[in-house]
Amino acid sequence: MLSLIKYYSCFVLLFLPSLAYGNYGVEPSRIEGSMPAGKTYENVYVITNPQSHAISVELEWRDYTINPLAKDWLVLSQTKVTVEAQSSVRVPITITIPENAAGEYTARVIFTQIPDKSDQVKFAIRYNNPIYIKIKGTERYNFEVKNIQINNQKRFRVILETLNTGNVHIRPSGWR
Numbered sequence: 001m002l003s004l005i006k007y008y009s010c011f012v013l014l015f016l017p018s019l020a021y022g023n024y025g026v027e028p029s030r031i032e033g034s035m036p037a038g039k040t041y042e043n044v045y046v047i048t049n050p051q052s053h054a055i056s057v058e059l060e061w062r063d064y065t066i067n068p069l070a071k072d073w074l075v076l077s078q079t080k081v082t083v084e085a086q087s088s089v090r091v092p093i094t095i096t097i098p099e100n101a102a103g104e105y106t107a108r109v110i111f112t113q114i115p116d117k118s119d120q121v122k123f124a125i126r127y128n129n130p131i132y133i134k135i136k137g138t139e140r141y142n143f144e145v146k147n148i149q150i151n152n153q154k155r156f157r158v159i160l161e162t163l164n165t166g167n168v169h170i171r172p173s174g175w176r
Helices: 002-021
Strands: 025-027 031-035 040-049 055-063 074-076 080-083 087-096 104-114 126-135 143-151 157-164
Touching: 031 040, 040 055, 040 080, 040 104, 055 074, 074 104, 080 087
Parallel strands: 031 126
Antiparallel strands: 025 040, 040 087, 055 080, 055 104, 074 087, 104 126, 143 157
Protein backbone atom coordinates (compact mmCIF):
# COMPACT_ATOMS: atom_id res chain seq x y z
CA MET A 1 0.00 0.00 0.00
CA LEU A 2 2.85 2.37 0.83
CA SER A 3 4.45 1.83 -2.59
CA LEU A 4 1.11 2.65 -4.22
CA ILE A 5 0.93 5.92 -2.29
CA LYS A 6 4.51 6.77 -3.30
CA TYR A 7 3.70 6.00 -6.92
CA TYR A 8 0.53 8.10 -6.82
CA SER A 9 2.36 11.00 -5.13
CA CYS A 10 5.09 10.89 -7.76
CA PHE A 11 2.46 10.88 -10.51
CA VAL A 12 0.66 13.89 -9.00
CA LEU A 13 3.89 15.86 -8.53
CA LEU A 14 5.09 15.18 -12.07
CA PHE A 15 1.86 15.52 -14.03
CA LEU A 16 -0.46 17.81 -12.08
CA PRO A 17 1.29 20.97 -13.36
CA SER A 18 0.73 19.76 -16.94
CA LEU A 19 -3.03 19.66 -16.40
CA ALA A 20 -3.11 23.40 -15.80
CA TYR A 21 -0.72 23.96 -18.68
CA GLY A 22 -2.67 21.96 -21.25
CA ASN A 23 -5.99 23.68 -20.78
CA TYR A 24 -7.08 24.87 -24.23
CA GLY A 25 -9.54 23.62 -26.81
CA VAL A 26 -9.95 23.28 -30.57
CA GLU A 27 -13.21 23.03 -32.50
CA PRO A 28 -14.24 21.28 -34.65
CA SER A 29 -12.52 18.12 -33.48
CA ARG A 30 -13.14 16.49 -36.86
CA ILE A 31 -14.13 17.65 -40.34
CA GLU A 32 -15.93 15.04 -42.37
CA GLY A 33 -18.03 15.27 -45.49
CA SER A 34 -18.24 14.75 -49.21
CA MET A 35 -17.79 17.15 -52.10
CA PRO A 36 -17.35 17.00 -55.87
CA ALA A 37 -13.89 17.06 -57.41
CA GLY A 38 -12.75 20.50 -58.51
CA LYS A 39 -14.64 22.32 -55.74
CA THR A 40 -13.46 24.39 -52.78
CA TYR A 41 -14.72 24.26 -49.20
CA GLU A 42 -13.93 26.74 -46.44
CA ASN A 43 -14.18 26.20 -42.71
CA VAL A 44 -12.79 27.70 -39.50
CA TYR A 45 -10.97 26.17 -36.54
CA VAL A 46 -11.62 27.96 -33.25
CA ILE A 47 -8.86 27.76 -30.65
CA THR A 48 -10.10 28.69 -27.17
CA ASN A 49 -7.91 29.63 -24.24
CA PRO A 50 -9.74 29.66 -20.86
CA GLN A 51 -6.51 30.32 -18.96
CA SER A 52 -5.50 33.56 -17.25
CA HIS A 53 -2.47 34.04 -19.53
CA ALA A 54 -1.89 34.10 -23.29
CA ILE A 55 -0.76 30.95 -25.11
CA SER A 56 0.90 30.30 -28.47
CA VAL A 57 -0.20 27.45 -30.71
CA GLU A 58 1.49 26.13 -33.83
CA LEU A 59 -0.58 24.54 -36.60
CA GLU A 60 0.57 22.09 -39.24
CA TRP A 61 -1.12 19.52 -41.42
CA ARG A 62 -0.13 16.11 -42.70
CA ASP A 63 -1.57 14.53 -45.81
CA TYR A 64 -2.69 10.90 -45.48
CA THR A 65 -4.32 10.71 -48.91
CA ILE A 66 -3.29 7.75 -51.05
CA ASN A 67 -1.88 9.15 -54.32
CA PRO A 68 -3.12 12.75 -54.00
CA LEU A 69 -3.32 14.71 -57.25
CA ALA A 70 -2.16 17.91 -55.51
CA LYS A 71 0.13 18.40 -52.53
CA ASP A 72 -1.49 21.71 -51.53
CA TRP A 73 -5.15 20.72 -51.40
CA LEU A 74 -5.43 21.97 -47.80
CA VAL A 75 -4.38 25.48 -46.81
CA LEU A 76 -4.19 26.79 -43.24
CA SER A 77 -4.45 30.59 -43.14
CA GLN A 78 -1.97 30.69 -40.24
CA THR A 79 0.68 28.34 -38.92
CA LYS A 80 1.18 30.06 -35.55
CA VAL A 81 -1.29 32.00 -33.42
CA THR A 82 -1.32 33.70 -30.05
CA VAL A 83 -4.53 33.28 -28.10
CA GLU A 84 -5.00 35.91 -25.42
CA ALA A 85 -6.22 34.96 -21.94
CA GLN A 86 -9.86 33.87 -21.79
CA SER A 87 -10.46 34.40 -25.51
CA SER A 88 -10.60 32.58 -28.83
CA VAL A 89 -8.90 32.85 -32.21
CA ARG A 90 -10.46 31.80 -35.51
CA VAL A 91 -8.17 30.12 -38.07
CA PRO A 92 -9.74 29.79 -41.53
CA ILE A 93 -8.85 26.79 -43.68
CA THR A 94 -9.48 26.09 -47.34
CA ILE A 95 -9.90 22.64 -48.87
CA THR A 96 -9.68 22.42 -52.66
CA ILE A 97 -10.24 18.99 -54.16
CA PRO A 98 -8.44 18.68 -57.52
CA GLU A 99 -10.26 17.88 -60.76
CA ASN A 100 -10.26 14.12 -61.50
CA ALA A 101 -9.74 13.27 -57.80
CA ALA A 102 -11.34 10.04 -56.63
CA GLY A 103 -11.98 8.19 -53.39
CA GLU A 104 -11.12 10.20 -50.32
CA TYR A 105 -8.76 12.95 -49.28
CA THR A 106 -7.57 12.53 -45.71
CA ALA A 107 -5.41 14.72 -43.49
CA ARG A 108 -4.64 15.55 -39.89
CA VAL A 109 -4.37 19.10 -38.58
CA ILE A 110 -2.04 19.19 -35.60
CA PHE A 111 -2.32 21.94 -32.98
CA THR A 112 0.68 22.18 -30.63
CA GLN A 113 0.75 24.52 -27.64
CA ILE A 114 4.22 26.02 -27.41
CA PRO A 115 5.63 25.93 -23.86
CA ASP A 116 6.33 29.37 -22.45
CA LYS A 117 10.04 29.85 -21.80
CA SER A 118 9.27 30.78 -18.19
CA ASP A 119 7.27 27.60 -17.55
CA GLN A 120 9.03 24.98 -15.51
CA VAL A 121 6.91 22.27 -17.11
CA LYS A 122 7.91 21.65 -20.74
CA PHE A 123 5.01 19.66 -22.17
CA ALA A 124 3.84 20.07 -25.74
CA ILE A 125 0.07 19.58 -25.58
CA ARG A 126 -1.23 18.52 -29.00
CA TYR A 127 -4.57 18.03 -30.65
CA ASN A 128 -4.60 15.86 -33.76
CA ASN A 129 -7.81 16.61 -35.65
CA PRO A 130 -8.72 14.45 -38.67
CA ILE A 131 -10.21 15.57 -41.96
CA TYR A 132 -12.08 13.09 -44.18
CA ILE A 133 -13.40 14.37 -47.53
CA LYS A 134 -15.06 11.80 -49.78
CA ILE A 135 -15.17 12.68 -53.47
CA LYS A 136 -18.82 12.51 -54.57
CA GLY A 137 -19.58 9.86 -57.14
CA THR A 138 -16.24 8.06 -56.77
CA GLU A 139 -16.72 6.33 -53.39
CA ARG A 140 -16.22 2.58 -53.26
CA TYR A 141 -17.37 0.98 -50.00
CA ASN A 142 -16.03 -2.52 -49.67
CA PHE A 143 -14.49 -4.75 -47.02
CA GLU A 144 -13.46 -8.32 -46.33
CA VAL A 145 -14.18 -10.24 -43.16
CA LYS A 146 -10.79 -11.51 -41.94
CA ASN A 147 -11.77 -13.13 -38.66
CA ILE A 148 -14.77 -13.73 -36.39
CA GLN A 149 -14.46 -14.48 -32.66
CA ILE A 150 -17.44 -15.42 -30.51
CA ASN A 151 -17.13 -15.46 -26.73
CA ASN A 152 -19.97 -16.40 -24.40
CA GLN A 153 -18.20 -16.39 -21.03
CA LYS A 154 -19.83 -14.05 -18.48
CA ARG A 155 -21.23 -11.94 -21.32
CA PHE A 156 -21.84 -12.54 -24.97
CA ARG A 157 -19.29 -10.88 -27.26
CA VAL A 158 -18.63 -11.03 -31.01
CA ILE A 159 -15.44 -9.61 -32.52
CA LEU A 160 -15.47 -9.08 -36.27
CA GLU A 161 -12.10 -8.24 -37.84
CA THR A 162 -12.45 -6.51 -41.20
CA LEU A 163 -10.11 -5.24 -43.91
CA ASN A 164 -11.17 -2.12 -45.80
CA THR A 165 -10.72 -2.84 -49.52
CA GLY A 166 -12.63 0.23 -50.71
CA ASN A 167 -11.28 3.71 -51.41
CA VAL A 168 -12.89 5.56 -48.46
CA HIS A 169 -12.80 5.00 -44.70
CA ILE A 170 -15.52 2.98 -43.03
CA ARG A 171 -16.71 2.83 -39.44
CA PRO A 172 -18.33 -0.50 -38.67
CA SER A 173 -20.61 -0.27 -35.67
CA GLY A 174 -21.83 -2.87 -33.22
CA TRP A 175 -25.16 -4.57 -32.73
CA ARG A 176 -27.49 -3.28 -30.06
